[in-house]
Amino acid sequence: MSLNEQHTQRRPIRVPLAEKLWPFLRASVNVFGSVIVTIFGLLLITFIIGRVMPIDPVLSIVGEQASQSSYDAAYLELGLDKPLLVQFFYYLWDVIHLDFGTSLLNARPVTEDIARVFPATLELATIGIFMGMIFGIPLGVLAAVRKGSWIDQIARVVALVGYSMPIFWLGLMGLFLFYGVLGWVGGPGRVGIFYVDIVPSVTGMILIDAMLAGNWDVFKNAFSHIILPASLLGYYSLAYISRMTRSFMLEQLSAEYITTARVKGMSEWDVVWKHAFKNIRVQLITVIALSYAGLLEGSVLTEIIFSWPGIGSYITTALLSADMNAVLGGTVVVGLIFILLNIFSDLLYKVFDPRAK
Amino acid sequence: MENLLDVENLWVKFPTRTGVFDAVRGVSFTLGRERLGIVGESGSGKSMTGRAILRLIRNPGIVEADHINLEGVNLLKKSEKEMRAVRGQRISMVMQDPKFSLNPVMTIGDQIIEAYRQQTKASKSEAYNKALEMLEAVSIRDAERVMRIYPHEVSGGMGQRIMIAMMLIPNPEILIADEPTSALDVSVQRQVLDIMDKLVKDRGMGLIFISHDLNLVADFCDRVLIMYSGRIVEVCDADKLHEAKHPYTRGLLNSLPRLDGKDKRLQVLKRDPEWSKTPSVSGRL
Amino acid sequence: MSDTQTLRQWLLSETPTSRRHAKLSALYQGWLSLRANTMAMIGLSILVALVLVAITAPIISPHDPFTQDLSNRLAPLGAEGHLFGTDSLGRDILSRLFYGARITLYIVALVALIAPIAGLLIGTVSGYIGGITDTILMRITDIFLAFPRLVLALAFVAALGAGIENAVLAISLTAWPPYARIARAETLTIRSSDFISAIKLQGAGPIRIITKHIWPLCISSLIVRVTLDMAGIILAAAGLGFLGLGAQPPSPEWGAMISEGRRFILDYWWVATVPGLAIFTVSLAFNLLGDGLRDLLDPKAGE
Numbered sequence: 001m002s003l004n005e006q007h008t009q010r011r012p013i014r015v016p017l018a019e020k021l022w023p024f025l026r027a028s029v030n031v032f033g034s035v036i037v038t039i040f041g042l043l044l045i046t047f048i049i050g051r052v053m054p055i056d057p058v059l060s061i062v063g064e065q066a067s068q069s070s071y072d073a074a075y076l077e078l079g080l081d082k083p084l085l086v087q088f089f090y091y092l093w094d095v096i097h098l099d100f101g102t103s104l105l106n107a108r109p110v111t112e113d114i115a116r117v118f119p120a121t122l123e124l125a126t127i128g129i130f131m132g133m134i135f136g137i138p139l140g141v142l143a144a145v146r147k148g149s150w151i152d153q154i155a156r157v158v159a160l161v162g163y164s165m166p167i168f169w170l171g172l173m174g175l176f177l178f179y180g181v182l183g184w185v186g187g188p189g190r191v192g193i194f195y196v197d198i199v200p201s202v203t204g205m206i207l208i209d210a211m212l213a214g215n216w217d218v219f220k221n222a223f224s225h226i227i228l229p230a231s232l233l234g235y236y237s238l239a240y241i242s243r244m245t246r247s248f249m250l251e252q253l254s255a256e257y258i259t260t261a262r263v264k265g266m267s268e269w270d271v272v273w274k275h276a277f278k279n280i281r282v283q284l285i286t287v288i289a290l291s292y293a294g295l296l297e298g299s300v301l302t303e304i305i306f307s308w309p310g311i312g313s314y315i316t317t318a319l320l321s322a323d324m325n326a327v328l329g330g331t332v333v334v335g336l337i338f339i340l341l342n343i344f345s346d347l348l349y350k351v352f353d354p355r356a357k
Numbered sequence: 358m359e360n361l362l363d364v365e366n367l368w369v370k371f372p373t374r375t376g377v378f379d380a381v382r383g384v385s386f387t388l389g390r391e392r393l394g395i396v397g398e399s400g401s402g403k404s405m406t407g408r409a410i411l412r413l414i415r416n417p418g419i420v421e422a423d424h425i426n427l428e429g430v431n432l433l434k435k436s437e438k439e440m441r442a443v444r445g446q447r448i449s450m451v452m453q454d455p456k457f458s459l460n461p462v463m464t465i466g467d468q469i470i471e472a473y474r475q476q477t478k479a480s481k482s483e484a485y486n487k488a489l490e491m492l493e494a495v496s497i498r499d500a501e502r503v504m505r506i507y508p509h510e511v512s513g514g515m516g517q518r519i520m521i522a523m524m525l526i527p528n529p530e531i532l533i534a535d536e537p538t539s540a541l542d543v544s545v546q547r548q549v550l551d552i553m554d555k556l557v558k559d560r561g562m563g564l565i566f567i568s569h570d571l572n573l574v575a576d577f578c579d580r581v582l583i584m585y586s587g588r589i590v591e592v593c594d595a596d597k598l599h600e601a602k603h604p605y606t607r608g609l610l611n612s613l614p615r616l617d618g619k620d621k622r623l624q625v626l627k628r629d630p631e632w633s634k635t636p637s638v639s640g641r642l
Numbered sequence: 643m644s645d646t647q648t649l650r651q652w653l654l655s656e657t658p659t660s661r662r663h664a665k666l667s668a669l670y671q672g673w674l675s676l677r678a679n680t681m682a683m684i685g686l687s688i689l690v691a692l693v694l695v696a697i698t699a700p701i702i703s704p705h706d707p708f709t710q711d712l713s714n715r716l717a718p719l720g721a722e723g724h725l726f727g728t729d730s731l732g733r734d735i736l737s738r739l740f741y742g743a744r745i746t747l748y749i750v751a752l753v754a755l756i757a758p759i760a761g762l763l764i765g766t767v768s769g770y771i772g773g774i775t776d777t778i779l780m781r782i783t784d785i786f787l788a789f790p791r792l793v794l795a796l797a798f799v800a801a802l803g804a805g806i807e808n809a810v811l812a813i814s815l816t817a818w819p820p821y822a823r824i825a826r827a828e829t830l831t832i833r834s835s836d837f838i839s840a841i842k843l844q845g846a847g848p849i850r851i852i853t854k855h856i857w858p859l860c861i862s863s864l865i866v867r868v869t870l871d872m873a874g875i876i877l878a879a880a881g882l883g884f885l886g887l888g889a890q891p892p893s894p895e896w897g898a899m900i901s902e903g904r905r906f907i908l909d910y911w912w913v914a915t916v917p918g919l920a921i922f923t924v925s926l927a928f929n930l931l932g933d934g935l936r937d938l939l940d941p942k943a944g945e
Contacts, residue, residue: 034781037785042785045785163874163929164922165922165925166900167877167881168881168884172904173918175907256452256453256454256458257458257460259452262413263450264471264475265444265475265527266441279461279462296790301884305904316885319799320885322800331790331797335790335793338788354507354509
C-alpha cells in the first residue's frame with residue numbers, strides 16, 4: 001500500500017512563474033537536489049540507528065577479554081572520541097567511498113559481501129516482477145473491461161488474498177507442497193548440492209552464468225530452485241499490479257475520448273489497447289518500478305524461507321548476530337535502490353507523458 | 358423530404374437498486390437532410406437519445422425501440438460488428454468538451470488518420486493528406502504543425518474544430534452534435550457553429566443538434582424537439598418556437614431575459630407533474 | 643417494538659433537531675449501508691470474534707499455552723484433547739492461538755494509535771503553517787516514504803533490541819508518513835475554505851482551528867487508511883516475529899509460532915500451517931472491512 005501512496009501523491013507539481021524561465025535547468029536541479037537530500041536523510045537515519053545501538057562497537061571488535069589499552073586504541077581508531085557531527089561526516093565520507101566497514105562476522109569488507117550476495121536477490125526479484133507483469137497487467141485490464149464479471153471477481157480475490165497472506169507462510173506452504181509432497185521443484189538454496197560452484201560466477205546470477213557456460217544441467221537445476229520463490233514474489237507483485245491496472249483502466253474507460261473512439265467505429269479490442277491502455281502506460285511503468293523496489297525488499301522473508309543467499313538473508317543473518325556494519329550497509333544499499341527507482345519512475349513521467357512537457 | 362433516420366418508440370432504461378429508471382421514454386422522430394434540434398434541461402434524456410441511436414449505451418443500460426431505421430435498415434437488428442461499420446462511417450458524433458473527447462496521449466494527426474483509416478483501408482500517406490485537407494476545411498491554419506501536436510496544446514475552440522474534422526472525415530450521412538459549444542468560450546461558439554453548419558450543408562448531411570440553449574437552437578436549427586423527463590413534450594419549427602404552446606416550453610422561453618422585456622422579474626419555471634405523465638409527442642414528419 | 647421503531651425513525655429523520663442528532667443519524671445511515679455490504683460484514687464479524695477470543699482466552703483455552711508435555715510433542719491435528727495438535731514442546735496449539743490473539747490485537751492497537759496520531763500531528767501542522775516548516779516536514783516525510791519499510795523496521799529493531807514494544811515502535815516509525823501526507827492534503831483543502839475564514843474572523847487561533855475544525859474532518863479518511871493498513875501491520879509484526887525480532891519465546895505470537903514450526907514443515911506441516919491461517923484470516927478480515935469502509939467514507943478513492 002505504501003507504494004500506491006508514493007505514486008499517487010507525487011504528481012501534482014506547483015509551477016511558479018520564475019520556473020518558466022529555466023524549466024529544464026530548474027527541473028534537473030530539483031530532481032538532483034531532492035535525490036541528494038533524500039540520500040542524506042537515509043544516511044542520517046542509518047547513522048542514528050548505528051549510534052543508539054545498545055551494543056558497544058569497540059567491544060564487538062576487540063572482544064570481551066581485551067586489555068584496556070587495546071580497547072582504547074580501537075576506540076580512538078573508530079573515531080568515537082570525536083563529536084557526533086564529526087563522526088557523522090566520517091560516516092558520510094566512508095559511504096561516498098563505498099566503504100561500509102568490515103563485517104564482524106567474517107572480517108571481510110561489507111561492500112564486498114553485498115556485491116557478492118546482491119545478484120542473487122536481483123535475479124529472484126527480476127524473475128518475480130516479470131511474472132507479476134505478464135499475468136498482472138492482462139488480469140487487471142480484463143477485470144476493468146469486464147467489470148463485475150466472474151473474471152473481475154477472481155482478480156479481486158487473487159489480490160485480496162495476496163494482500164492478506166503472510167509471504168513467509170505462503171512460501172513455507174509452497175515448499176511443503178511442491179517440494180516436500182509433490183517433488184516438482186528443487187528445495188531451498190540456489191542449486192542442488194551437486195551443482196554448487198560448477199559454472200564460473202560471471203554475473204553472479206546463476207541462470208545467466210549457466211547459460212554463458214553452456215551448462216544446461218546447472219541451468220535446469222537452478223531453474224527448478226528459483227521457480228518457487230520467484231513465483232511467490234511474482235504473485236505478490238501480481239496482486240498489486242493487477243489492482244492498480246484495474247483502477248487505472250476503469251478511470252480511462254469512463255473517459256470521454258473512449259466514447260470518441262467507439263464513435264469512430266473502432267473494435268472494443270482497439271478501444272481498450274490502442275486508446276485506454278496507451279493512457280495508462282506511464283502510470284503503469286511507475287507502478288512496476290515501485291513494485292520492483294518492493295520485491296527487492298519483500299525478498300527478505302522469502303530468502304529466509306528458501307535459504308536464498310541474497311541481500312535479505314545477509315541483512316537478517318547480520319542482524320541476529322548484531323553485526324551492525326553489515327546491517328547498515330545492507331540497509332543503505334536497499335534504500336539507495338529504492339530512491340533510484342523512485343526517481344527513475346518520476347523521470348519516466350516527464351519523458352513519456354506528452355502532458356508533462 | 359426523404360428520411361435518413363426514423364426512430365420509433367425509443368426507450369433507454371437503467372436498472373437500479375430501487376427499480377428500473379427510464380432515461381428516455383418512448384421517443385419517436387424522423388430526421389431528413391435537415392438540422393434537427395433537441396432541447397431540454399440536464400437529465401431530460403436528450404444526450405441519451407443521441408447515444409442510443411449509435412447504440413453506445415453501455416451495460417447495464419438497455420436500449421429498446423420498435424425500430425431505429427437508418428435509410429430503412431433497423432440498427433437494432435445489427436450485430437455489434439455490423440454496428441461498427443455504421444459508427445463513424447454513417448453516423449458520427451461530436452461531444453461537448455474537446456479537452457476530454459480527444460485522447461490526451463495521441464497526436465491530433467494520429468487520431469484523425471485513425472478515424473479515416475478505420476473502414477477505408479487507405480494508405481498512410483493518403484490518409485495523411487486527407488487529414489490535412491480536412492483540418493484546412495475547418496479553418497485550421499498550418500495544419501501540418503497541428504497534426505504533430507497533442508490535444509492539450511490546442512485551445513477549446515480549435516479542439517472542437519478538430520473534433521468536427523475527425524468526425525466528418527469518413528463522410529457520414531448523419532452528425533449528432535451533443536452540446537458542441539457548451540464548453541467553449543462565447544467568442545468562438547459562433548465560429549465553430551458556422552463551420553459545422555457549412556460542412557453539414559455542403560455535404561447534404563442530417564444534423565441532430567442537442568443543446569440546452571433554446572435561443573441557439575431556435576437560431577441554428579430547422580426543427581426543434583423539446584424534451585422533458587425522457588419524453589418529447591413539443592415539436593415545432595425553429596422559426597415558430599416563440600409561438601410554442603406547451604407550458605414547459607413557454608416557461609423556458611419566459612425564463613430567458615429579454616432586452617425589450619416588460620416584466621420586472623423573470624419568471625420561475627413552475628413544473629407540473631402532469632408533463633411527465635402525458636405520452637411523448639411524435640417528432641415524425 | 644414501537645419504541646425501537648421510533649428510535650429508528652428518529653435516527654433516519656431528514657430534519658435533525660440538534661448537532662448530536664445529525665451526527666448520530668449520519669452514523670446510523672453509514673452503518674446501514676455498511677451492513678448491506680456482505681464482505682465488509684464478514685470482515686467485521688471475524689474481528690469481533692477475534693476480540694472475544696482475546697478477552698476470553700483464559701476461559702476458552704483447553705490447556706495452558708505454556709505448559710510443555712514432551713511426551714506428547716508434535717501431536718497431529720484432531721489428536722485427543724488437542725484440536726490443532728501440539729508443537730515441538732508438546733504445547734497445545736489451539737490454546738497458544740487463542741492467547742496469540744491478544745498479542746496480535748495489542749500490536750495492532752498500539753500501532754493504530756501511534757502512527758496515525760503522529761501522522762495527523764505532522765500533517766496538519768505542516769499543512770496549516772505552510773512555508774518553510776511545510777517544506778522541511780514534507781521532505782522528512784518523503785525521506786521516510788522513499789525507504790524500504792521492512793528493512794527500515796529491521797534496522798530499528800536491531801538498534802532497539804528485539805521485543806514486542808520495540809517491534810511496535812519500529813512499525814510505527816515506518817508507518818506514519820502516509821498518514822502525514824493524507825492529513826496534510828486534507829488540511830490544505832480545509833484551510834482555504836470559507837468556513838475557516840469565518841471562524842478566523844470570529845477570533846479563533848490556529849490551535850483552536852486545528853484541533854476543533856481540521857482534525858475532526860481529517861478523521862474519516864484516516865480511519866479508512868488505518869483499517870486498510872491494519873493487514874499490513876499484522877503481516878509486518880508477524881514477519882518480525884518470524885525473524886525472531888518481535889515477541890520472544892515462549893510467547894505464543896503467531897509469527898513466532900510459524901518460525902518454530904518451520905523446522906518441522908516437511909513432516910509435521912500443521913505446526914506452521916495453523917498459525918499462518920490465523921494471520922491470514924485476521925488480515926483478510928481487516929482488508930474486507932477496510933474496503934467496505936472506503937466505499938462508504940471515500941467513494942472517490944474506490945473503483
